[in-house]
Amino acid sequence: MIKEAISKNAILRLSLYLTHLKRIDREKRITSDQFADQLGISDVRIRKDFSYLGRFGIPRKGYRVDKLQEQISKALGLDRVWSVALVGMGTLGRFVLNSPALKKSVFSVRVGFDVDPKKTSRKIDSVNVYHLYEMPRIIRKEKIKIGIIATSTEAAQESADLLILSGIKAILNLSHIGVVVPSYVKLQNANFISQLEIMPYHILNS
Amino acid sequence: MIKEAISKNAILRLSLYLTHLKRIDREKRITSDQFADQLGISDVRIRKDFSYLGRFGIPRKGYRVDKLQEQISKALGLDRVWSVALVGMGTLGRFVLNSPALKKSVFSVRVGFDVDPKKTSRKIDSVNVYHLYEMPRIIRKEKIKIGIIATSTEAAQESADLLILSGIKAILNLSHIGVVVPSYVKLQNANFISQLEIMPYHILNS
DNA sequence: GAGTGTGAATGTATTCACAGCA
């Protein structure tokens, strides 16, 4: 079982699989064909994605759900808790903080940051909130590796720069602007309007 | 100037370019190299993306910002207003509705849907909200082509099915679950937790 | 000469076709 690098896109799909698997009885088995139907993805692609994790499918029977969950979690590093720093405690930040799906996830918002003195040096929704300039000190102390930017577009790049200065390794940018980061930092732009903006093209050219 | 199909990934980048261009003086010119620096993307890729839209760069001078905006908007169909249907008027739906970036965009939430009788048959944040079962009638009447799912995970698939039944062509799914749609419908999953879930892998394998 | 624009080469992801196993 030689360890092959997992295809970049496969990572995202594996996390989707994991979410879906959690909604299936752990005791069950599932074939790649059934799984494909449930997710609207081709069965070959699913088998290939699973094969990155090893061989544990059984011909004519399929895969054990519990085994899949375990292997995917392990491969993606989702078998532990990850501390997260949240920058921007306005509407968006509060929304993220209180999102039920986040609370159920392996990600735990350990600390928040804002520039507004009214929001700093106190707890918001049970999270300690500090001023931006305290970021390097606190993030290093807490050894946090993941940051979420939930600021206005104006503050997004500065927040990213500070996060990177603080030793953050991955940034989820929810603001409606592209931020620039050095190549050793993983950046994911997740603004929903960008995703909306590709729709008209597909509608007009389908 | 033969019309070549725009590369799939290029669509998303073009929308990013457009957002960025709106923050630059319309009167200015910009070279692919400057643009590349500002966005953290290679200059060749940018020129190639622009070339899908025609040839309007000037050697030694670069591209006119206003011309770029115009051409990209036109190519992506973002030179007009698009009506959108919003399903789910809970915290997430309200957040989407009141997002400043959405209000500034070409997308206009024309109508909302929910199952909760307390939320239906009235206006919420100046949008008329109806019960789910009225969806086909209203969406067809309003000729809406784009739907946003902002429901709980439980209601997501049913919402998608109803949207499709109503003749919707593109769905932005903000719920934390994959929904399945026929191939003639463009689906975009935009849940931020899925995007967070790929981070640990990149951190552990960098 | 400093930029654009693009065919060719490379790299990456997906699908095909089928060998192998329970």
Place this chain on the structure above:
DNA sequence: TGCTGTGAATACATTCACACTC
């Protein structure tokens, strides 16, 4: 025999190298 697992083939995306133009 119905499923998994995977090398080979194909499709798609990015980068390279350079011709071209202002």
